Amino acid sequence: MTPDLMEAGAQRAAKAAGYAYTPETESGGRAAGFGRHATPGEVDVTHGRILYLEDVCVSFDGFKAINKLSLDIAPGELRCIIGPNGAGKTTMMDIITGKTRPDSGTVFFGSTIDLLRHKEADIAQLGIGRKFQKPTVFEQLTVFENLELALKTDKGVKRSMLFKLDSAQSDRLAEIIETIHLADSVSRTAGNLSHGQKQWLEIGMLLMQDPKLLLLDEPVAGMTDEETARTAELFLTLKGKHSLMVVEHDMSFIRTISEIVTVLCDGSVLAQGTLDEVQADERVIEVYLGR
Numbered sequence: 311m312t313p314d315l316m317e318a319g320a321q322r323a324a325k326a327a328g329y330a331y332t333p334e335t336e337s338g339g340r341a342a343g344f345g346r347h348a349t350p351g352e353v354d355v356t357h358g359r360i361l362y363l364e365d366v367c368v369s370f371d372g373f374k375a376i377n378k379l380s381l382d383i384a385p386g387e388l389r390c391i392i393g394p395n396g397a398g399k400t401t402m403m404d405i406i407t408g409k410t411r412p413d414s415g416t417v418f419f420g421s422t423i424d425l426l427r428h429k430e431a432d433i434a435q436l437g438i439g440r441k442f443q444k445p446t447v448f449e450q451l452t453v454f455e456n457l458e459l460a461l462k463t464d465k466g467v468k469r470s471m472l473f474k475l476d477s478a479q480s481d482r483l484a485e486i487i488e489t490i491h492l493a494d495s496v497s498r499t500a501g502n503l504s505h506g507q508k509q510w511l512e513i514g515m516l517l518m519q520d521p522k523l524l525l526l527d528e529p530v531a532g533m534t535d536e537e538t539a540r541t542a543e544l545f546l547t548l549k550g551k552h553s554l555m556v557v558e559h560d561m562s563f564i565r566t567i568s569e570i571v572t573v574l575c576d577g578s579v580l581a582q583g584t585l586d587e588v589q590a591d592e593r594v595i596e597v598y599l600g601r
């Protein structure tokens with residue numbers, strides 16, 4: 311897809327969802343991306359979008375789980391996704407991460423990477439990290455070992471055994487341990503952590519791979535109020551350095567972290583705007599928030 315088509319599509323999606331399209335470019339102008347060489351391992355966000363979906367459709371046995379879904383996310387943005395059960399939130403994440411293939415539509419990572427041409431494992435390597443609702447850490451290993459292991463996942467058994475962190479990786483690990491609030495628990499086995507700490511550890515493991523985009527499915531479900539507040543702080547720290555897409559039902563958490571909220575319903579975008587805007591939207595009240 312050309313950057314022009316991408317930008318035009320983003321404008322159409324914004325118009326359809328009733329919000330203002332604001333291109334955010336790092337280079338200060340649309341033309342800046344042309345003639346630019348794509349550096350391997352880098353995502354081209356010169357046209358202001360790190361994730362771009364247009365007219366995506368998926369049916370399961372004739373049921374349209376995703377129906378002409380169009381949505382885009384700016385680099386460094388923290389986007390919240392809300393919507394009733396069955397709206398298609400998980401299926402959307404499955405499509406972005408290559409777990410589910412759409413029947414039709416466009417899914418781009420930056421302006422040059424067509425995600426529909428990549429397999430699930432490649433997409434993780436390209437820089438899209440996904441956190442499922444349940445924490446999946448290695449319970450018998452320490453916090454440190456879990457984080458260390460996150461760097462080794464693609465190395466095979468033999469190379470993993472010989473693997474040693476270099477100094478940049480050690481610095482990164484130390485920085486991430488601070489970021490995820492586990493500096494006091496480095497030597498504790500993950501099985502002894504609280505539910506919230508396990509969730510933070512798993513986020514730390516994703517961060518070790520330096521993802522450009524993080525998809526987080528109901529990250530605060532089952533957390534205490536204090537853990538939820540700390541998770542909000544953590545996400546606000548990550549915003550800007552990474553792009554985040556957070557699916558949550560906890561409205562007070564959403565209020566703390568959100569800028570733009572997208573409401574999904576019946577597999578497409580029902581509304582989009584600030585939390586106040588979408589909460590005042592009659593259609594959103596009808597299908598999700600209740601009266």
Ligand SMILES: Nc1ncnc2c1ncn2[C@@H]1O[C@H](COP(=O)(O)OP(=O)(O)OP(=O)(O)O)[C@@H](O)[C@H]1O
Binds near residue numbers: 394402
């Ligand atoms: N593999 C599948 N086969 C058949 N139907 C499916 C499949 N995956 C999802 N669906 C259906 O697609 C619709 C969207 O499901 P999805 O899990 O994406 O919704 P959701 O918004 O994540 O819901 P929740 O908030 O409950 O997690 C649902 O009706 C679901 O039953």
